[in-house]
Amino acid sequence: MRKGFRYLLIVMCFSILFAAGVPVKSQAAAVLSASLKVEGENKVKLSWKKKAVDEYRIYRADAGKGNYRLLAKISGKKKSYTDKTVAANKEYDYIIRGYKKKNGKLKCVYKDTDLSAYTGLEKPSWYEYAQCDAKVKPTAIPLTVQLYSKNLHPSGVELYRKTGSSKYKKIKTIKLKKNQYILKYTDRNVKKGKTYYYKLRYYKAVKSKKVYSEYSRPLKLCAVNYIGDYTMTTLTKGNQQVNSLEFGLTSNKGNGTMTFESGNREYSYSYKDKNTGDYIQMDMLLTAYSFDNKNWVTDFDKVKLTEGKTIYLRFQKGVKGSDFYFAKDSNLSIYSINYSGLYYECNMDFLTNQVDVNIQSELYH
Numbered sequence: 001m002r003k004g005f006r007y008l009l010i011v012m013c014f015s016i017l018f019a020a021g022v023p024v025k026s027q028a029a030a031v032l033s034a035s036l037k038v039e040g041e042n043k044v045k046l047s048w049k050k051k052a053v054d055e056y057r058i059y060r061a062d063a064g065k066g067n068y069r070l071l072a073k074i075s076g077k078k079k080s081y082t083d084k085t086v087a088a089n090k091e092y093d094y095i096i097r098g099y100k101k102k103n104g105k106l107k108c109v110y111k112d113t114d115l116s117a118y119t120g121l122e123k124p125s126w127y128e129y130a131q132c133d134a135k136v137k138p139t140a141i142p143l144t145v146q147l148y149s150k151n152l153h154p155s156g157v158e159l160y161r162k163t164g165s166s167k168y169k170k171i172k173t174i175k176l177k178k179n180q181y182i183l184k185y186t187d188r189n190v191k192k193g194k195t196y197y198y199k200l201r202y203y204k205a206v207k208s209k210k211v212y213s214e215y216s217r218p219l220k221l222c223a224v225n226y227i228g229d230y231t232m233t234t235l236t237k238g239n240q241q242v243n244s245l246e247f248g249l250t251s252n253k254g255n256g257t258m259t260f261e262s263g264n265r266e267y268s269y270s271y272k273d274k275n276t277g278d279y280i281q282m283d284m285l286l287t288a289y290s291f292d293n294k295n296w297v298t299d300f301d302k303v304k305l306t307e308g309k310t311i312y313l314r315f316q317k318g319v320k321g322s323d324f325y326f327a328k329d330s331n332l333s334i335y336s337i338n339y340s341g342l343y344y345e346c347n348m349d350f351l352t353n354q355v356d357v358n359i360q361s362e363l364y365h
Contacts, residue, residue, distance in 0.1 A: 028107075028108075028109070029097070029098075029108045029109055029110055029111040030109065030110050030111075031110070031111070031112060032048050032051070032096055032097075032098060032110040032111055032112035033048065033049070033112060034046055034047060034048035034096050034112040034115060035047050035048070036094065036115045036116070036117055036150055037149060037150070038117050038118070038119055038150065038151055038152045038153070039082075040119075040152070041086075041087075041088035041089070041119050041120070041152065041206060041211075042084060042085075042086055042087070042088060042119070043082060043083070043084055043086070044082070044083045044086050044092070044094075044117045044119065045080060045081075045082045045083075046058065046080060046081045046082075046083070046094060046096060046115065047079060047080040048079060048080070048096065048112070049079065050077075050079050051076070051098050051109075051110050052076075052100070053076035053098035053099060053100050053109060053110060054076045054099060054100050054101050054106070055073060055074070055075065055076050055098075055099045055106060056073070056074045056075075056076060056078060056081070056096060056097065056098050056099070057070060057072070057073050057074075057096075057097050057099065058070075058071040058072045058073075058074070058081050058083070058094065058095075058096055059071060059094065059095040059096075059097070060083065060092055060093070060094055060095075061092065061093045061094075062090070062091070062092065062093075063090075063091030063092055063093050063116060063118075064091070064093070066093075068093075068095060071083065071085075071094075076098065076099075076100075081096075086117075086119050087119065088119050088120060089118075089119060089120035090118070090119050090120070091116065091117070091118045091119075092116065092117050092118075092119070093115065093116050094115040094116070094117070095111065095112070095113050095115070096110075096111065096112045096115070097110065097111045098110030098111070116150060117150055117151070118150070118151045118152065119152055120151070120152055120211075120213075121151070121152055121154055121202045121203075121204055121211060121212065121213035122148060122151040122152075122202070122213060123213055123214040123215075123216065124145060124157075124200050124201060124202055124213060124214075124215075124216035125216060125217070126145070126216060126217065126219045127144060127145075127146055128364070129361060129364055130143075130144065130219055131219065131220065131221065131342060131359070131364055132359050132361040132364050134221055134226075135226045136221055136222065136223060136224065136226050137223070137224075137225065137226060137254070138190075138192035138193070138223050138224055138225065138254045139188065139190065139192070139223070140186050140187065140188045140190065140223075141186070141187045141190055141196060141221050141223055142184065142185075142186045142187075143159070143184070143185050143186070143187065143198060143219070144182070144183070144184050145157065145182075145183040145200065146181065146182055146183075147176075147180075147181045147182070147183070147202075148181070149181060152204060153176070153178070153204075154176060154202035154203060154204050154213070155175065155176060155203055155204050155205045155210075156173060156174055156175040156176050156202070156203055157173070157174045157176065157183060157200050157201070157202055157203075158170055158172075158173050158174075158200060158201050158202075158203060159171055159172040159173075159174065159185065159198065159200045160198065160199050160200065160201075160215075161187070161196055161197065161198050162196070162197050163194060163195065163196055163197070164195075168197075168199060171187070171189070172185065190223040191223060192223055192224070192254065193222070193223060193224055193256065193257075193307065193340075194222065194223055195220065195221070195222045195223075195340065195341055196220075196221055196222070196223070197218045197219065197220055198218065198219045198221070199215050199216050199217070199218050199219070200215070200216050201213050201214065201215045201216065220341060220342075222256055222340040222341060222342070224254060224255060224256030224339075224340050225254040225255050225256065226359075227357055227358055227359075228251070228255050228256070228258065228339060228344065228346070228355075228357030229251075229252040229253070229254065229255055229357075230249055230250060230251055230252060230255070230355040230357060231249075231250040231252060231353075231355070232247055232248065232249055232250075232348055232353045232354070232355050233247060233248040233250075233353065234247045234350050234353060235247055235248065235293075235312070236326055237326075238326055238327055238328030238330075238350065239326070239327055239328055240325070240326060241323050241324070241325055241326075242323065242324065242325075242326045243316065243321050243322075243323055244287070244314050244315065244316045244321060245269070245284070245314070245315045245316070245326055245332070246312060246313065246314045246315075247312070247313060247348070247350070248293065248310055248311070248312045248313075249305065249310065249311050249312075249313065249348075249355070250309070250310040251305050251306060251307050251308065251309055251310075252307070252308075253307060253308065254307065255306075255307045256307075256339050256340030257304050257305065257306050257307075257339070257340050258304070258305045258337060258338070258339050258344075258346075258357075259302050259303070259304050259305075259337070259338040259339075260286055260289065260302065260303050260304075260305070260311075260313065260337070261286070261301065261302050261338075262285070262286050262287070262300055262301060262302075262303075263301070264286065264334070264336075264337075265283060265285075266334060266335040266336050267283065267284040267285065267286060267315060267332065267333075267334055268281060268282070268283060268284065268332070268333045268334075268335070269281070269282050269283075269284045269315070269317075269324075269330065269331070269332050269333075270282075270330065270331050270333070271325070271326075271327035271329060271330035271331070272327070272329065274327075280325075282317055282324060283317075284315040284316065284317060284332065285315065285316055285317075285318070286313060286314070286315055287314055287315065287316045287321065288313075288314040289303050289311055289312060289313050289314065290311070290312040291309070291310070291311060291312070292312075293312045296312075296314065315332065327350075328350060328351055329350075329351045330350050330351070331347055331348060331349055331350065332347075332348045332350070333345070333346070333347045333348075334346040334347075335360070336360055336363065339357065339359075342359060343359070343360045343363045343364075344357055344358060344359050344360055345357075345358055345359075345360045
């Protein structure tokens with residue numbers, strides 16, 4: 001009795017699903033690999049490569065709701081389907097299934113469930129690493145925007161800019177080509193050392209009027225050297241026990257402002273032990289600074305090094321400054337330091353007096 005009831009319940013469930021037009025998943029079906037393009041506010045085109053099938057069925061649902069309904073049945077000879085029943089500014093999910101007749105019955109042999117569309121202009125978003133990849137210089141700031149093909153393709157972009165607490169002003173309107181999905185623009189009207197905030201919005205010409213997207217989030221960039229250019233002079237004599245490590249750092253032409261913090265715990269000193277061959281690493285503290293190598297300041301929070309200036313820095317091990325071995329062939333690394341509002345990593349080589357300063361991309365995930 002129980003088996004009969006269970007069987008009847010399963011049959012009823014499947015009957016309800018098919019009556020509603022909801023596709024039943026087939027584990028044996030291969031991936032169809034279809035593509036989707038929004039061709040207008042009321043037009044979405046689905047395309048795929050020709051397959052050996054007898055019939056395709058297209059299902060559609062409001063995005064994220066899973067309420068799929070059968071939209072169309074079309075010949076297996078077709079390679080595309082255009083949905084002209086969509087509404088403007090709405091999100092949709094699609095499923096395409098290809099069926100082949102076997103023993104007089106249709107069996108799903110191909111499917112694609114990874115298809116979604118938005119029949120409006122998406123909110124523009126800067127690339128995740130936009131701040132890291134924008135190789136700025138004191139005379140120009142490059143900008144790159146990537147558009148997505150699954151949404152309504154804009155006619156163009158309006159670019160806005162501001163500095164400090166001022167209001168955004170439109171600096172450029174850029175028309176896009178029909179199949180253009182990468183936009184590159186270089187702002188050359190910048191002043192050296194100045195920080196700029198950018199945002200943009202898309203527009204679309206629809207029935208003799210313009211439709212606009214939301215504004216993107218702001219993007220902060222500074223017109224300075226993309227990679228800091230510094231000269232270092234070591235004051236402490238190497239290969240001996242010392243109480244502190246002192247050196248001078250000169251910021252060369254075109255650099256941004258570098259800010260040192262006394263409480264930063266990310267100063268790391270390392271060298272290779274000449275006897276064991278092991279790398280010795282220890283945390284350091286910035287305990288004093290000077291701009292003339294005569295008058296040293298020990299009570300401070302932050303100190304800034306600007307273009308063309310030299311700063312002298314004193315690092316010690318521990319709060320009280322315990323002794324440590326200073327090797328000529330050694331490095332001082334700063335994992336994260338503020339460079340014109342962005343976070344950089346800095347490595348100082350005391351053997352060559354070379355300074356490497358690069359943006360810390362891990363902090364911009």
